[in-house]
Every structure is written in structure tokens, then in C-alpha cells.
Amino acid sequence: MSTTEGCGLDWLISAHSSSTMDLFKAAQTYVDKLLDTKASAHEVSGVYDSSGGKMKILLLDAETTSILSMITTQSLLLKNEVYLIEYATSLFAATFISTATNNVHTSRLDNPNRERMRHLKCVVFVRPTTESVQIIVDELRDPKYGEYELYFSNVIKKSALERMAEADDYEVVKAVVELFADYLVINKDLFGLNLSAPEQCIFGDAPESWAPGPFMRSVEAITSVLLTLKKKPIIRYEANSPLAKSLAIETLYNIQQDPKLFDFRQMDTPPVLLILDRKNDPVTPLLTPWTYQAMVHAYLGIKNGRVDLSGVPDVRPDMKEIVLAADQDPFYNDSMFMNFGDLGASIKEYVDKYQARTRSNMNIESIADMKRFVEDYPEFRKLSGNVTKHVTLVSELSRRVNTDNLLEISELEQSLACNDNHAHDLKQVRLFLSHNLPDETKIRLVALYALRYERGEQPSQLPSLLDQLNRANVSPTKLLALKTLLRYAGDKERQEDLFKADSIFSRAQSGFKGLQGVENVYTQHVTLLERTLGALVKGRLRENLYPFIEGGGSSRDKAADIVVFFVGGVTYEEAKLVAQINASTPGLRVVVGGTAVHSSKTFMEDMEYASTKWQ
Amino acid sequence: MFRDRTGLYYSYRQSYARHPQSAPYPYSARSSTPAAAAGHTLDDARNPLLNAADEAAGTGEDDSAIELDVLPPSWTDVDDEVNQILELIKQKSQKLDKLHQEHILPGFDDRSQQEAIIENLTREITQHFHECQARIKQLGMLVHQADLTSAQINMCKNMQISLATKVQDSSTQFRKKQSAYLKKLRGNRQAELPTTYSAVYPEDDLDVGFSQSQIQQSAQLALNSDDTMIRQREAEITQIAEGILELAEIFRELQTMVIDQGTVLDRIDYNIENMKEHVKAAEVELRQAAHYQQRTQKCKVILFLLLAVLLLAVLATIKIQHRSSSSPSPPSPAPPSTQPTTTPSADSRSL
Numbered sequence: 013m014s015t016t017e018g019c020g021l022d023w024l025i026s027a028h029s030s031s032t033m034d035l036f037k038a039a040q041t042y043v044d045k046l047l048d049t050k051a052s053a054h055e056v057s058g059v060y061d062s063s064g065g066k067m068k069i070l071l072l073d074a075e076t077t078s079i080l081s082m083i084t085t086q087s088l089l090l091k092n093e094v095y096l097i098e099y100a101t102s103l104f105a106a107t108f109i110s111t112a113t114n115n116v117h118t119s120r121l122d123n124p125n126r127e128r129m130r131h132l133k134c135v136v137f138v139r140p141t142t143e144s145v146q147i148i149v150d151e152l153r154d155p156k157y158g159e160y161e162l163y164f165s166n167v168i169k170k171s172a173l174e175r176m177a178e179a180d181d182y183e184v185v186k187a188v189v190e191l192f193a194d195y196l197v198i199n200k201d202l203f204g205l206n207l208s209a210p211e212q213c214i215f216g217d218a219p220e221s222w223a224p225g226p227f228m229r230s231v232e233a234i235t236s237v238l239l240t241l242k243k244k245p246i247i248r249y250e251a252n253s254p255l256a257k258s259l260a261i262e263t264l265y266n267i268q269q270d271p272k273l274f275d276f277r278q279m280d281t282p283p284v285l286l287i288l289d290r291k292n293d294p295v296t297p298l299l300t301p302w303t304y305q306a307m308v309h310a311y312l313g314i315k316n317g318r319v320d321l322s323g324v325p326d327v328r329p330d331m332k333e334i335v336l337a338a339d340q341d342p343f344y345n346d347s348m349f350m351n352f353g354d355l356g357a358s359i360k361e362y363v364d365k366y367q368a369r370t371r372s373n374m375n376i377e378s379i380a381d382m383k384r385f386v387e388d389y390p391e392f393r394k395l396s397g398n399v400t401k402h403v404t405l406v407s408e409l410s411r412r413v414n415t416d417n418l419l420e421i422s423e424l425e426q427s428l429a430c431n432d433n434h435a436h437d438l439k440q441v442r443l444f445l446s447h448n449l450p451d452e453t454k455i456r457l458v459a460l461y462a463l464r465y466e467r468g469e470q471p472s473q474l475p476s477l478l479d480q481l482n483r484a485n486v487s488p489t490k491l492l493a494l495k496t497l498l499r500y501a502g503d504k505e506r507q508e509d510l511f512k513a514d515s516i517f518s519r520a521q522s523g524f525k526g527l528q529g530v531e532n533v534y535t536q537h538v539t540l541l542e543r544t545l546g547a548l549v550k551g552r553l554r555e556n557l558y559p560f561i562e563g564g565g566s567s568r569d570k571a572a573d574i575v576v577f578f579v580g581g582v583t584y585e586e587a588k589l590v591a592q593i594n595a596s597t598p599g600l601r602v603v604v605g606g607t608a609v610h611s612s613k614t615f616m617e618d619m620e621y622a623s624t625k626w627q
Numbered sequence: 628m629f630r631d632r633t634g635l636y637y638s639y640r641q642s643y644a645r646h647p648q649s650a651p652y653p654y655s656a657r658s659s660t661p662a663a664a665a666g667h668t669l670d671d672a673r674n675p676l677l678n679a680a681d682e683a684a685g686t687g688e689d690d691s692a693i694e695l696d697v698l699p700p701s702w703t704d705v706d707d708e709v710n711q712i713l714e715l716i717k718q719k720s721q722k723l724d725k726l727h728q729e730h731i732l733p734g735f736d737d738r739s740q741q742e743a744i745i746e747n748l749t750r751e752i753t754q755h756f757h758e759c760q761a762r763i764k765q766l767g768m769l770v771h772q773a774d775l776t777s778a779q780i781n782m783c784k785n786m787q788i789s790l791a792t793k794v795q796d797s798s799t800q801f802r803k804k805q806s807a808y809l810k811k812l813r814g815n816r817q818a819e820l821p822t823t824y825s826a827v828y829p830e831d832d833l834d835v836g837f838s839q840s841q842i843q844q845s846a847q848l849a850l851n852s853d854d855t856m857i858r859q860r861e862a863e864i865t866q867i868a869e870g871i872l873e874l875a876e877i878f879r880e881l882q883t884m885v886i887d888q889g890t891v892l893d894r895i896d897y898n899i900e901n902m903k904e905h906v907k908a909a910e911v912e913l914r915q916a917a918h919y920q921q922r923t924q925k926c927k928v929i930l931f932l933l934l935a936v937l938l939l940a941v942l943a944t945i946k947i948q949h950r951s952s953s954s955p956s957p958p959s960p961a962p963p964s965t966q967p968t969t970t971p972s973a974d975s976r977s978l
Contacts, residue, residue, distance in 0.1 A: 041629075042629065045629060067699070067703065067706065067782075067786075072895075072899075077895060077896045077899060078896060080895055081894050081895040081896040081897075084895070085888065085893045085894070085895070086886060086892070086893045086894060086895050086898050087788075087792065087885075087886045087888060087893055089895065090785055090788055090789035090792065090886075091789060091792065091793070093706075093789070094785075095781075095782045095785040095786050095789070096778060096781060096782050096785065097895060097898065097899055098778075098899070099899065126778070127776055127778045127779075129699075129778070131698060131699035131700075131703070132699075167630075168632065170635070173632060173635060173636055173639055174639050174643075176636070177636055177637075177639035177640040177642075177643055178639075178640075178643045180640055183640065185636065185640075186633075187631070187633045188631075188632040188633050188635075188636040189629055189630070189631050189632060189633065190629055190630040190631075190632060191629045192628065192629065192630075239628060240628065242628050273630065316896065317894075318891060318894065318896075318897070330890075333891045333897075334890070334891060335889065335890065335891050335893070335894055337889075340888070340889055341889055389878075389882065390795070390799075390882070390885070393887065394887070394888055394889060397887055397889060397890060398889055401889075
């Protein structure tokens with residue numbers, strides 16, 4: 013055993029040597045490894061080898077299905093001879109039955125979920141949980157397929173490895189590899205998890221405690237991101253957040269558990285892992301967003317890159333559900349951070365381009381036209397589908413802007429978030445509460461008011477506003493969620509004055525130049541993250557507010573490689589900020605992630621859930 | 628980055644090795660039923676040989692069933708076949724490329740032989756594409772076979788999509804090459820026939836390409852001039868153009884099978900979610916199809932009987948009329964009317 017331990021370093025093979033922190037690119041190397049695309053590519057380009065092209069089945073669990081769906085496509089799997097894709101978990105239920113009945117023959121009848129096909133090669137890609145290890149152990153005792161390659165999305169424990177090795181009587185396992193892809197890649201610099209209410213809310217029984225499952229999941233995701241990016245960071249966290257602190261401690265523990273794994277080349281300035289808590293900036297998720305990706309998430313909801321449009325009026329049947337993936341969709345990649353006005357211009361250009369193509373495809377008079385049409389057809393079809401998709405999306409968004417009075421509401425929100433004008437704001441909020449608006453919007457406005465004027469010169473008029481909400485028949489659970497929000501992220505809970513620097517100074521403070529050239533009234537608000545990152549990059553982040561974790565090293569240098577993790581969820585607004593910083597600041601590489609990607613709706617849902625837990 | 632744990636795993640496995648000759652699947656020695664191993668307790672696993680003896684005695688009848696799943700089902704050969712054909716196409720089109728390049732150079736010696744080779748190769752490649760298409764179609768028919776399990780149906784469908792995509796890529800490439808060659812060839816011809824060509828074809832037609840009318844025109848041109856070389860060229864060009872059209876047909880048919888990229892259909896999670904529903908839907912469809920087929924058969928029989936009844940009724944009325952009209956003196960316009968009546972009546976008698 014000691015000999016195998018000794019050559020541990022040999023197994024550390026660098027998957028990608030590029031110094032950029034691009035999660036899509038890193039994920040691509042994982043997909044290549046998983047599907048062994050190099051071998052298939054060889055088969056396509058070189059001499060065909062009939063023995064090499066073995067058909068494959070891919071076994072996934074529920075979470076790796078999501079992970080893989082975000083970074084690759086069905087057609088790519090098919091291209092690589094993966095002809096069957098199934099959940100591994102169905103077997104788990106079946107074996108459960110078989111051990112219960114303890115009858116060999118009935119268990120076989122009860123287990124029709126996956127057929128024996130030993131001509132197939134089985135590629136397993138699962139999270140290294142106890143359940144999936146058990147599934148694999150059972151599978152290896154009675155292999156259904158010819159040979160197995162086991163891929164785990166995170167570090168697999170040696171004890172689990174031993175258990176599987178013990179069960180592998182037939183020696184069907186040909187490879188065991190850890191691919192550290194234990195998180196969802198959303199943008200090239202944004203990763204996330206789906207830890208939000210109601211299934212997997214991060215909150216425990218008190219505001220200071222984690223729910224155990226989501227806690228471990230977050231630690232694993234952060235560890236995995238660090239391994240993907242090959243960073244052994246120094247860890248900083250927000251001092252006032254017990255959640256951030258325990259996450260930092262556990263992450264450090266994980267890193268120290270396996271020092272060989274984290275034995276990367278030291279850089280001049282150590283990378284920084286910054287763990288933030290949503291409660292220090294509750295305003296950003298409450299504001300109406302105006303950039304493409306954020307708007308789609310706010311009004312339609314992006315779930316694992318998929319958008320459900322079945323609720324949209326007059327939607328075409330093939331557009332009931334669509335996919336938004338920046339790595340496959342160049343238009344989306346270019347426009348995801350555009351504000352709504354620019355987006356309109358950009359989509360018009362896109363449609364014009366499409367029209368030109370259609371016209372040239374319409375007049376098919378000669379064989380040459382036909383030939384050209386057929387040659388262009390797949391590309392044309394792709395373009396046509398994509399244009400329809402984005403036009404549908406943008407027209408729905410613009411419909412919502414009109415029907416929901418988003419312009420007026422957003423103006424008030426920005427005024428609440430950025431200006432100190434109590435009398436005016438109060439009057440406006442009262443006025444809007446008397447309008448016929450959705451409950452969510454009313455709650456949001458009152459929440460912003462409450463957060464803004466909780467500690468002001470004039471006494472807060474929150475009780476009377478709550479009264480007004482009550483009279484307007486807003487559901488009590490939503491009112492409770494509002495109170496929970498104040499308990500969670502009220503002035504006493506925050507460590508920095510969120511509204512300290514009004515819009516005039518905040519931009520100058522952050523120090524990032526070239527962000528958001530033209531300001532307009534709807535996008536005045538500056539996220540706290542911009543200030544925090546600005547200070548961190550300059551080496552001026554205050555140590556009493558953002559301490560280093562004990563035993564994890566410290567550095568007063570200016571940081572260059574930064575991983576930010578939001579406990580309680582990141583927003584697309586912050587993702588946009590990070591993307592802009594990455595694009596405009598050479599030498600600085602930031603990746604941001606969170607327990608979830610929140611819109612105001614999901615954020616308030618989390619609060620609703622928390623209010624039931626924290627009584 | 629990733630970490631390969633295979634070495635560590637192997638060393639663990641070796642340390643656990645309990646049976647030295649543990650070759651993969653010792654079928655003859657151990658006829659494990661699919662579920663038998665799943666039900667093994669740890670103790671069983673530790674005494675595999677003992678266990679194997681028990682099982683061999685107890686469950687001998689399962690042997691044949693187990694051997695079957697080791698071999699891929701026969702329809703999976705289509706995968707290999709199509710891949711092999713594609714490989715052939717690749718080699719041949721490489722050869723063709725070379726020939727094209729040689730042929731495109733101007734020369735004085737007789738090159739009909741070379742042309743024949745090119746022609747043959749092109750025809751063969753087009754033929755290969757046809758074969759691919761036929762195979763893939765066959766695979767599609769297989770889905771409706773009753774004895775396939777749901778997993779096999781899925782595999783079958785996925786294989787079909789994958790192969791269609793591959794053939795599609797390959798045929799697109801080939802078509803692009805062909806049209807490039809065509810362009811060059813026409814460029815040459817124009818050089819050889821500066822006067823006649825430019826007279827017949829306007830300048831900008833070169834960019835537009837090769838139209839149907841042009842095929843005809845060039846055929847006429849070839850007929851008018853006695854120059855056999857020109858005629859050959861024209862024939863060649865016409866043939867290539869036709870070949871491209873033929874390929875376009877294949878292309879269109881296969882395109883319906885290929886997954887539209889960028890849509891939800893190309894999502895792995897969506898496909899897994901929908902796999903079971905699809906299979907169910909397919910089953911319903913199949914049953915409905917069978918039902919329809921039965922119904923059409925019934926309909927046919929009913930229709931046939933109805934027709935027969937009608938025919939007989941008509942015959943009967945005509946016969947009655949004929950008798951009543953023939954008893955008086957035979958009139959002059961009889962011949963045309965008698966002729967049709969006699970033949971059916973003869974038929975009806977034979978019936």
C-alpha cells in the first residue's frame with residue numbers, strides 16, 4: 013500500500029495548462045476525458061479500427077446529469093458512440109427490493125430497469141456519495157456490461173475505493189478517475205449549485221447554522237472548483253457571518269486533508285478564496301435587473317440552462333422549452349450582459365442577418381441555388397432556430413416590461429437603493445402599494461424601503477407600510493418572509509454600511525475603470541461585490557471585516573486570481589460584474605459562484621422557507 | 628485537472644484477489660444468473676468457487692440466456708458497416724481528389740481512361756452513400772420490431788441519429804469537393820472555348836453556377852460542335868451535377884433524423900427525462916399502427932365484397948334487360964350493346 017501512496021504524484025496529470033480561469037474550457041477537458049474523444053477522433057480521421065469502436069452506455073446520477081448537461085450535448089455523446097444514457101439510481105431502488113425479499117429470482121424480475129448488455133462498455137459518472145458507491149459495489153458483484161470505467165466528480169475516499177475493488181471479482185473495471193466537476197458551470201466565470209428552497213435550502217434551524225446536507229455540498233463544490241482551476245488559495249471570509257466562517261474552516265480542512273492533491277506550483281501572489289454572505293448585500297437580489305441573462309432569470313427562470321416558456325402567451329410549440337448556453341450559442345454569448353436597450357438593437361441586427369439569409373434561400377431557381385441551399389441548410393436551420401428562440405425571449409421580456417410597469421418600479425427601486433430621500437421615497441412606495449401590482453413587487457418595494465431607512469434620521473414608517481400591505485390582502489407567509497429578511501439581513505446583521513457611498517462616490521471607490529460606460533437611472537446601483545473586489549485587488553480589504561482563516565496563510569499582496577463564493581446565493585448581476593472585470597482588467601482573473609443563483613423571486617422563497625425554520 | 632486513481636484501485640483489487648485465475652467472465656466455470664450475484668452475501672463472494680458449483684447445479688437452464696447478452700445484437704453490426712463504408716468513402720474520395728487535381732491540369736494526351744476512372748469512383752462513392760442511407764433506414768425499421776426491449780429501442784434510435792449525423796457530415800464534405808471541382812472544370816472549359824462559351828454564357832453566370840437550363844444548353848452545345856473532347860467534358864459536367872443532386876436527396880432524407888443543435892432536444896437531461904415517455908409513446912403508436920393495419924385489411928375485404936355485390940347486381944339487371952329486349956325482333960343498334968354484356972356474363976359464369 014505504501015508503494016502506491018509513494019507514487020501519488022505521478023497520478024497528478026494536468027488536464028489543461030492554460031492560465032486562464034475559464035470554467036467552460038476546463039469542463040471541456042473533462043468531457044474529453046470522460047468520452048475518450050481523442051480515441052474516437054483518431055478513429056474518425058485515421059484508419060478505422062473495428063475493435064476500438066465499442067459502443068458505450070453512460071450511467072449518471074441525478075446531479076451529474078445536470079452537471080454534464082450544462083457542459084456537453086446529446087449529439088456529442090452520440091458522436092462518441094454513447095448510445096445509451098441512464099440513471100444509475102434506478103438500480104439502487106431495485107437492489108433495495110432484492111435485499112428485502114431475499115429471493116434471487118424475484119429480485120431479477122423486480123429489476124427490469126437496466127438490461128444486461130455485456131457487449132457494451134459502461135462509463136459511470138457519479139458523485140462520490142455513499143449511495144452511488146453502494147450502487148457501484150452492487151453493480152460490480154453482478155456486472156451487466158462488458159467493462160467499466162468509473163469517473164467520480166470529486167475526491168473518492170480510499171475506503172470507498174477499497175470496497176469497490178473488493179466487489180470487483182470479475183475485474184471488469186478498467187479505469188478509475190476523479191474529474192473534479194462537482195458544480196454547475198453556468199457562465200465561463202460563474203458556477204453554482206441548486207441549493208435553494210424548497211428542496212435544499214441552506215438554512216438550518218437558526219440564522220447562524222447551516223443545514224448539514226447543503227453545507228457539505230457547498231464544501232465539495234468549492235474544493236472541486238479549486239482543483240479544476242488548480243488553486244491552493246488563502247481563504248478569507250466575512251467576519252460577521254458564522255455560515256461563511258464554518259464553510260471556510262471546512263474547506264481549509266479539506267485542502268489540508270490531501271496536501272498532495274493541492275500541491276500546485278506556487279504563484280507570486282497567492283490566489284484568494286473569498287467567502288461572502290448574502291446577508292451583507294440583500295439589496296442586489298431585490299432590484300429589477302436590466303441585463304439579458306438576469307432578466308430572463310427574473311421573469312422566466314433559468315434552471316440548469318433551460319427556460320420554460322410554456323406559460324408565455326402564443327408561444328410556438330417547439331419553443332415551449334428552450335436552452336440558453338453561452339458556449340453553444342454565439343448570439344447569447346455576446347448579448348447575455350447587454351442591457352435591455354442594447355439588446356433590442358442587437359436582436360434587430362440578428363434578425364436582419366437572418367432575413368438576408370432567408371431571402372437568398374428563398375429564390376431557388378437553379379441547381380446551383382439548390383445545391384448551395386442544401387449545403388447551408390444545417391447551418392441555416394440552426395440560425396433560424398436560434399433567431400426564433402431569442403426573438404421569442406426578447407418579445408416576452410418586453411411584454412413583461414410593459415405589463416408589469418417595470419420602468420416606473422425600477423426607477424423607484426434605484427432611488428431607494430441609491431439616494432437618501434426619505435419623504436419622497438415613502439410617498440412613492442405608498443403610491444405603488446395602492447396600485448394593482450403583484451404581491452411580490454409590493455413586498456420587494458417595502459423590503460427595499462425597510463432595508464434602506466431602517467436606521468435613518470427620520471423614523472421608519474415600516475409598521476404603517478406593513479399595515480397597508482395587510483389591508484391589500486398580501487398573503488401572511490409573504491409578510492412573514494419580509495420580516496425574516498429583516499432579521500436575516502437587517503442593519504444589525506450587516507457589517508458594512510451598504511448605503512454608505514451613494515452613487516456619486518461608489519463608482520470612484522471601486523476603482524474598476526471602464527465598467528458600464530453610460531449610466532442611466534435604472535442601473536445606478538452598484539453591488540457591494542464591486543467595492544469588495546476593488547479593495548481586494550488593491551490589497552486594501554480590511555482584515556477585521558474580512559479575516560484570513562487561521563492556519564490557512566495570509567497575504568497582504570494585491571490579489572490576482574480570485575474565487576468568490578456567496579453563501580446564500582449569487583445573482584446574475586454579480587456574474588455580469590465579474591465578467592466585465594475579467595474582460596476589462598488584464599491580469600486579473602475572477603470566478604464567482606454561490607449556493608444558488610438567485611432572482612428576487614427565489615431569494616424571497618428562501619426567506620419564506622427560513623421563516624418556517626427559524627421560529 | 629483530474630486525478631487518475633486506476634493504479635491505486637488495481638493495487639487494492641490485487642490485494643483482494645481471491646481466485647488466481649479470475650479471468651473476466653469465467654462462464655463455463657461460473658454460470659451466474661443475473662440476479663444471483665446481486666443477492667450474494669459477503670460470505671458468498673468470498674467462496675466463489677463453492678458458490679459457483681451450487682449455482683451451476685441449480686440454475687443450469689439459464690446458460691443460454693446469459694450467453695446471448697455477451698454478443699451484441701445483430702443489428703448493431705449496422706454501426707460497423709456504416710463506419711466501414713464511410714471509411715471506404717473517405718479513402719476513395721482521397722483518391723478522387725488526387726485524380727481531380729491531375730485531371731484539372733491542361734494536357735494534350737488522350738485522357739479518356741483517366742476520365743473513366745474518375746467517373747467510376749464518383750459513381751462508387753455516390754453508391755456508397757446510398758448504401759449508408761439504406762442501412763440507416765433499415766435501422767429505423769428495426770425499431771418497430773416487436774422483440775426489442777425498450778433499452779434496445781433507445782440504443783437503436785440513438786445509433787440511427789449518430790450514424791445519420793456522421794453520414795451527413797461526410798456527404799456534405801464530398802458535395803463541397805465535387806462542386807469545387809465542377810467550378811474548376813468549367814473554368815478550364817472556358818479557357819478552351821473562349822469564343823463559343825462567352826457567347827452562350829453571360830459573365831456573371833460563372834458565380835451563379837450550374838443551372839438546369841445550362842445542362843441542356845451545354846448538351847446542345849456539345850451536339851452542335853463536332854469536337855468530341857468538348858462533348859466529353861460536357862457529359863462529365865452534367866454527370867457531376869446530377870450526382871450532386873442525387874446526394875442532395877439523400878441529404879434531405881437524413882436531415883430529418885439529425886438532432887437540431889441548440890434546442891432542448893440536444894440536452895442530456897431532457898433526453899433522459901423523456902426516454903421512458905418516448906418508449907411508451909412508441910408502444911402506443913405501434914399498437915395503433917397495428918390496429919390501423921387490421922382495420923384497413925377489414926376495409927379492403929368489405930370493399931371487395933361490396934364491389935362484387937354491385938357488379939352482380941349490375942349484371943343481373945343487364946341480363947334481365949337483355950332478355951326482355953332480345954325476345955322481340957333484334958334491332959340494328961344491338962352489336963355495340965351486346966358485346967359488353969356478353970363478356971361480363973361469361974366472366975360471371977366463370978366466377
